[in-house]
Each structure stands twice: as structure tokens, then as C-alpha cells.
Amino acid sequence: MDPATFRRHGHELVDWIAEYLEHPERYPVLSRVRPGEIASALPRHAPEAGEPFDAIMADFERVLVPGLTHWNHPGFFAYFAITGSAPGVLADFLSAALNQQAMLWRTSPAATELEEVTLAWLRRLIGLPEAFEGVIYDTASIASMHALVAAREAAIPGVRAKGLAGRPDVPRIRVYCSEQAHSSIDKAVIAIGLGHESLRKIAVDDAYRMRVDALDAAIAEDRADLWLPIAVVATVGTTSTTSVDPVAAIADVCEREQLWLHVDAAYAGVAAMLPSHAHILDGADRADSLVVNPHKWLFTPFDLSAFYCRRMDMIRAAFALTPDYLMTAEAGQVKNLMDTGVQLGRRFRALKLWMILRSYGAQTIRQHLSAHIQLAQQLAGWIDAHPDFERLAPVPFSVVCFRWKPAGRTLSDEALDAANQRLNDAVNQTGEVFISPTKLRGRVALRVAIGHIRTTEQHVRRVWDLLQTHAHAS
Numbered sequence: 001m002d003p004a005t006f007r008r009h010g011h012e013l014v015d016w017i018a019e020y021l022e023h024p025e026r027y028p029v030l031s032r033v034r035p036g037e038i039a040s041a042l043p044r045h046a047p048e049a050g051e052p053f054d055a056i057m058a059d060f061e062r063v064l065v066p067g068l069t070h071w072n073h074p075g076f077f078a079y080f081a082i083t084g085s086a087p088g089v090l091a092d093f094l095s096a097a098l099n100q101q102a103m104l105w106r107t108s109p110a111a112t113e114l115e116e117v118t119l120a121w122l123r124r125l126i127g128l129p130e131a132f133e134g135v136i137y138d139t140a141s142i143a144s145m146h147a148l149v150a151a152r153e154a155a156i157p158g159v160r161a162k163g164l165a166g167r168p169d170v171p172r173i174r175v176y177c178s179e180q181a182h183s184s185i186d187k188a189v190i191a192i193g194l195g196h197e198s199l200r201k202i203a204v205d206d207a208y209r210m211r212v213d214a215l216d217a218a219i220a221e222d223r224a225d226l227w228l229p230i231a232v233v234a235t236v237g238t239t240s241t242t243s244v245d246p247v248a249a250i251a252d253v254c255e256r257e258q259l260w261l262h263v264d265a266a267y268a269g270v271a272a273m274l275p276s277h278a279h280i281l282d283g284a285d286r287a288d289s290l291v292v293n294p295h296k297w298l299f300t301p302f303d304l305s306a307f308y309c310r311r312m313d314m315i316r317a318a319f320a321l322t323p324d325y326l327m328t329a330e331a332g333q334v335k336n337l338m339d340t341g342v343q344l345g346r347r348f349r350a351l352k353l354w355m356i357l358r359s360y361g362a363q364t365i366r367q368h369l370s371a372h373i374q375l376a377q378q379l380a381g382w383i384d385a386h387p388d389f390e391r392l393a394p395v396p397f398s399v400v401c402f403r404w405k406p407a408g409r410t411l412s413d414e415a416l417d418a419a420n421q422r423l424n425d426a427v428n429q430t431g432e433v434f435i436s437p438t439k440l441r442g443r444v445a446l447r448v449a450i451g452h453i454r455t456t457e458q459h460v461r462r463v464w465d466l467l468q469t470h471a472h473a474s
């Protein structure tokens with residue numbers, strides 16, 4: 001592509017993106033394509049001869065756009081609503097052009113040092129102490145996996161060299177999390193060779209928070225049965241209900257039992273920027289590691305996960321090694337990010353966090369976060385006031401869990417589950433909103449997650465109106 005053509009398509013693309021960010025509502029938020037439809041609309045073979053960019057863009061619009069689910073739509077209330085904000089989009093554009101690969105300090109001093117600086121900014125914003133060193137990974141799943149690798153390194157002598165298999169000196173290992181913890185913790189224990197049975201799920205209280213008495217009992221029972229407990233994962237903002245585990249009490253247990261404490265604050269951690277919510281990380285200063293996802297509730301285009309660790313030396317002990325072809329003169333004086341995890345190459349993700357934090361400023365970010373929390377409170381109030389709806393969990397942040405349960409009619413649990421699933425699907429079919437259900441205490445729960453930067457009261461009213469209208473119909 002010659003420079004003139006690049007300029008022309010570049011400008012066209014910026015116009016397309018600007019239009020898209022301004023009017024995402026022109027598309028149904030949840031894609032309406034059927035499975036296989038996109039793949040079958042595309043050729044089986046890559047072209048032998050290059051094609052003009054206009055033709056490629058035309059197919060992008062014709063074939064791919066209908067197959068997009070619009071995470072940047074203000075009616076997106078499923079999973080966790082996120083935002084690929086304009087400054088973040090520009091930063092990723094620039095990052096692609098620069099094509100930095102920050103495995104070594106010298107392969108991108110700017111990416112290496114900007115990562116350190118922006119993660120220190122974010123750390124101070126959420127009130128974590130200086131002792132936490134940060135590193136950027138792609139996702140919280142990978143961050144939590146690294147946390148458990150560090151826990152394994154700290155607890156099991158020689159694990160880096162000898163592994164775990166065939167070692168009579170290593171007992172069966174235990175990691176603890178609550179029943180409401182994210183599935184990435186399951187995948188982490190599977191991936192690092194502990195086995196899924198090493199993960200013991202602790203019961204929760206009425207508000208879906210880990211019960212510390214149950215944690216204590218489980219550890220005592222496991223020790224008596226000669227398991228080796230190594231770590232506890234506490235969640236600040238669980239995925240179904242955004243409940244907050246009692247981190248300080250769990251930190252006490254971990255100190256007493258000498259266990260690694262990892263805090264999974266993937267979604268809710270950024271709320272600690274608000275004076276009203278700073279307490280959610282009480283006790284996290286005593287954790288060994290913590291993950292928070294700017295790509296969840298900090299308006300950062302996917303993907304960027306911030307991992308903080310008080311004992312990053314354990315991550316380095318697990319992974320640092322320098323092959324002959326990566327030796328550098330600066331060794332020992334600089335941080336080589338390839339030492340801080342599994343992956344060698346890493347892209348320039350810090351650029352978008354830097355541009356977002358500067359472009360919005362902490363004050364505006366706080367305003368957006370508290371607006372989302374207020375909208376969720378409003379919705380919770382409407383649900384509580386309605387005789388045919390029932391709220392199913394407290395609302396500590398911006399996610400509301402509830403179900404349709406008509407007053408004066410007795411329906412079985414199964415009938416209520418089916419009706420709520422139908423209601424969920426019916427509002428999604430309108431194309432105006434997208435919600436995704438969960439299960440609480442075994443029953444289907446509707447769930448509205450507010451988190452897109454352009455979601456306003458009007459959008460929240462709309463999802464609530466649609467729910468009431470379609471509840472009548474079912």
C-alpha cells in the first residue's frame with residue numbers, strides 16, 4: 001500500500017469509526033446472524049492476487065458488520081458492559097503502526113517504562129501501596145494464572161526445575177475460592193498442573209460473599225487430610241452479582257496459614273477510585289497479588305489487564321530465563337518484561353491506558369463510574385417497587401440481578417426459570433438492548449450490567465420498559 005493510498009483509506013476508516021462511535025444504535029446490539037452464516041459467506045481460500053482495499057472494506061460492511069455484536073452500544077447490558085473509548089481507539093491505531101514488541105527494555109524502552117509509569121498511576125488511583133509492582137497482561141484469566149504460578153513457586157521447593165509429577169515429596173495441593181469466583185480460577189489450576197480437584201470452593205453468605213468460617217474449616221480439614229494449601233483467591237466484584245468477599249478477614253487467615261492471597265478485582269477494582277467505594281479494597285494492601293481490568297470498567301478497548309504483585313520476584317523466579325539470542329548489555333540495570341510472565345513478545349498496551357487516563361482525567365472517570373452506580377441503584381429501586389419483579393442480590397456497583405415473579409400467582413421454580421429465560425430472550429430480540437442471564441442458588445436470574453460510557457438513564461429506562469412489556473406477554 002503506497003503512502004497516498006494509505007492516507008486515503010486511513011481517513012476513510014477514521015470517518016467510518018467516528019460515525020460508528022456516534023451512532024452505534026443504528027445496529028441491533030446483539031447480532032442476528034445464525035451459526036455458520038458468516039463463515040459460509042466467505043471464500044474457502046485466501047486470494048492468490050492482492051485485492052483493492054475498497055473491495056475488502058465493502059465485504060467488511062456487507063459480510064462482517066451484520067455478524068458483530070455491538071459492545072460499544074449503550075444498550076449493551078450483558079456480561080460486563082465495557083467501552084472501547086475514542087482515545088483508546090486512537091491509541092490502538094497508533095500502537096499498531098509503531099508495532100512495538102517490548103520483550104526487552106531495548107526493544108522498546110518507551111513501552112517498558114510507560115507501562116511502569118501508567119500502572120503506578122492506576123495503582124495510586126485505586127489506593128494500593130507502593131509495594132505492589134505492576135505488569136500488563138492481556139486478560140484477568142492470564143493474570144490470575146500467573147498469581148497461582150507465583151503461589152506454587154513460593155510454596156513448593158524446586159517446582160520450576162522438577163515440576164509436580166512423580167514427586168513423593170509433594171502432597172496434593174489446595175487452592176481456595178468462593179463458589180461465586182470466576183471460572184478463570186478453575187482454568188488456572190488446570191493449566192498449571194495442580195488439577196481441577198485442587199480447587200476447593202467455599203460457601204457464600206446471603207450476600208454471595210465468601211464465608212470466612214467455612215474457609216477456616218476447609219483449610220483445617222484439608223491440613224488434617226494432608227493436603228497442602230497454597231493460596232486463596234478472594235473476589236472483589238464477583239461475576240454474577242458483583243459481591244465483595246471480606247478481603248481483610250481472608251488476609252488474616254492467609255497470614256496465619258502462610259497462604260498466597262490473590263484478589264480478583266477484574267471488574268470492580270476501578271471503583272476504589274471513588275471515595276464512596278475505596279473501602280472495597282480494604283485488606284487488599286495485605287494481598288500478595290491483585291488483578292484489575294481497565295478493559296472492563298475503565299473505558300479501555302479490549303485487551304488490557306493490570307496485574308499487581310507484592311512479590312513479583314516469585315513470578316521472575318518462575319519464568320525468567322535469557323536465551324543466548326536475547327542477551328543484552330543492559331541486563332541487570334533495566335526491567336525486561338519478558339521476565340515477568342510466560343509470553344515473550346508483548347504489544348504496546350500501556351499507550352492506550354496512558355492516553356485514556358490523560359484524556360479523561362481521574363475526575364471525569366470517577367464521574368462516569370458513579371453515574372453507572374447511580375443508574376444501577378435507580379433500576380434496583382424500580383424493581384423493588386414493582387410487585388411482579390423480585391431483586392435477587394444486593395447492588396454494590398453497577399450490576400442488578402432480579403427475576404420476574406408475578407404477584408398473586410404461584411408458579412413452580414421450573415416455570416419461573418423458563419419464563420425468565422423467555423423474557424431475557426424476548427427483550428434481546430428487539431435489538432435495542434442485550435442482557436445475559438445467570439443462575440443464583442440454582443435459579444435463573446435476569447442480570448443488567450451497566451458500564452458503557454454512553455449509557456444514560458434513557459437506556460436504562462428502556463431496558464426496564466421492555467422487560468415489563470414482554471413480561472406481560474409471557
Ligand SMILES: *Cc1c(COP(=O)(O)O)cnc(C)c1O
Nearest residue numbers: 139140141182184239264266267
Ligand atoms: C471478567 C472477569 C474475569 C475474566 O476476565 P478476562 O480479562 O476476560 O480474563 C475474571 N474475574 C472476574 C471477577 C471477572 O469479572
